[in-house]
Amino acid sequence: MKVENLNELQRNKDFIIRKLDDVYYFMSGQDVFEANEIGATIVNAVGRDLSIDELCTRIAQKYSYDDLNQIRIDVDSYITFLLSEGVLLHE
């Protein structure tokens, strides 16, 4: 099921977020997933009423990337990964 808005998701509260230098970590027990700033930005915005298209546009602006199609592909794939690993949950 494709996610169209971040309000369809929630963070799994079992995962805490930590940061070392510029790397973010989503941690729950033995499970640790690394993320860069964009990954952490997405997780931080989860739960808000923000469409994935709008999220991609804002990422493009904030990080000066031009290829919106590629951003959308990457964001979809990243959200799918986080859902599969239990970092994010469907609302």
Place this chain on the structure above:
Amino acid sequence: MQIEIKERKIFFDGKEKITFDEILHSISVVENDIVYLSGSLIEGYMNEFSKGMGNLYSDIDVFVIRDSEKFKMTDSVYETDVNKTFFCDKNGLDIEVFDKSYVQSLSDVLSKLRVEKGVRVFNILKEKLDRGNDNIFINSFLNRFLYSICIYNEKSYQELQSQINYSNYLKLKQCSLINIIDNLYDDVKGNLFVREADAALQIFRMMIMSLLEVVLAKEEIFVDRDKWVALKFINVTKSKMKYNNIYNMYMDIFRGDLIDNDKCLEKIEYYLPHLEEELEKILLEGLEI
């Protein structure tokens, strides 16, 4: 107590206490010495966030950074391989002298410091400094050097100040404090589970104190004594509303009525997830989109 410094003289409540020249005379300054004043009175005088520090029983602390060869020849009452302390009976001053080569090696290490996954953060300093590598000592030195007033050899003092990467140290400190909070989390949960109010409260208070220190580190503020953590934090909250939730948590858990066991446990249970939320807010600051 009101402290004032003007025309190289220190005044306590409007009365002249001591002059810079009197202080320098009691040290027997040698060539290239850097001499500076620090301690709670000086901090309270210098910084808005240190307001309230120092009282009539506080001392003016005098520090000297001295060339290695001359440092070795300095007489002292107490000494380690990086610092020596002596006293001036005439005016009651404590004078602490640091080996300049140590300060320079500390500065070098701090400039290259990088926090790495899987390494106990303060072990990084222990591995890279062969002496004077105790964390409390380093924190205290940096705190006092940063919040200080130079009274001799201003040029070298400013040069050394500009070389020290205080931010890198505070990043390291922040990671260490978060580790402490994480390690205490299960402990407080366990004590809540068995409804052991006093142990749970003690542990939760330790977590809150560490969180206040995280805030200070995030705001690039040093603190080298537990007794000043809350004072500095509260001063910070006067101009930064974003820490209001942490302030309320602190007030409730440290200053509120917790005599009743059930009420005490209830409050800890309520605030525990909030503490994690506030910590994450600090870590994720700037990522809003």
